[in-house]
Amino acid sequence: MTRSAAPDNTPSGKAPATNTPPGKVPADKTPAGKAPADKSAPRHDRIADAALSLLAERGLRGLTHRAVDEAAGLPQGSTSNLARTRAALLEAAVRRLAEREAAVLTPPEMPDATGSGPAALADALSLGLHRSLTRHRDLTVARYELALEATRRPELRAFYDRAGQRFREPLVAMLTAAGSTAPERHALNVLAWCDGMLFSCVAGQFHATPPTRRELRTGIEELLAGLLGRG
Numbered sequence: 001m002t003r004s005a006a007p008d009n010t011p012s013g014k015a016p017a018t019n020t021p022p023g024k025v026p027a028d029k030t031p032a033g034k035a036p037a038d039k040s041a042p043r044h045d046r047i048a049d050a051a052l053s054l055l056a057e058r059g060l061r062g063l064t065h066r067a068v069d070e071a072a073g074l075p076q077g078s079t080s081n082l083a084r085t086r087a088a089l090l091e092a093a094v095r096r097l098a099e100r101e102a103a104v105l106t107p108p109e110m111p112d113a114t115g116s117g118p119a120a121l122a123d124a125l126s127l128g129l130h131r132s133l134t135r136h137r138d139l140t141v142a143r144y145e146l147a148l149e150a151t152r153r154p155e156l157r158a159f160y161d162r163a164g165q166r167f168r169e170p171l172v173a174m175l176t177a178a179g180s181t182a183p184e185r186h187a188l189n190v191l192a193w194c195d196g197m198l199f200s201c202v203a204g205q206f207h208a209t210p211p212t213r214r215e216l217r218t219g220i221e222e223l224l225a226g227l228l229g230r231g
């Protein structure tokens with residue numbers, strides 16, 4: 001895929017992912033990615049958001065109950081009252097991560113799981129990936145920290161996998177609607193491609209020059225064409 005550090009000069013104007021003509025890329029007008037420091041938010045959300053920020057900034061070594069209290073602007077002991085153990089704190093972070101990643105795309109931007117074709121799926125995936133690489137980069141870094149920790153903690157592994165299932169199942173439905181004859185296998189291929197792109201452009205050798213939205217969409221279209229036998 002051709003890569004460039006230049007911005008995507010897509011014409012302005014918002015269009016739902018399901019209504020974008022082939023070759024067009026709708027503008028992204030959503031706000032930037034860090035969770036707002038809203039002191040009126042539920043305390044458990046503030047704590048989990050602070051944990052995710054610490055994971056992105058300091059890694060797992062920097063994630064302590066005291067550090068979360070400070071980052072969330074809460075009295076000492078607040079995090080311990082909500083999540084007494086480190087495992088409980090990590091589970092709270094995984095739960096919040098899934099919620100925030102699910103909100104990267106708004107409902108109108110998601111394809112219809114029962115009637116959308118490859119173009120709509122490419123729109124949604126490219127938009128979600130581009131936001132994850134730019135506006136929500138910290139969330140992506142935190143996800144990798146949690147994924148690696150899950151390989152060492154069976155209890156977190158099970159929790160992490162359950163949280164991830166909420167993304168896999170809709171993708172299988174969308175691929176079925178797009179004409180896939182092996183949607184489970186194709187979902188694995190698509191998710192692996194997306195995860196590889198995210199890792200390469202966040203923590204790998206392409207971190208300095210992330211692809212534009214248009215480049216991401218081209219790559220996904222090529223992938224889907226091969227999987228669906230339309231190349």
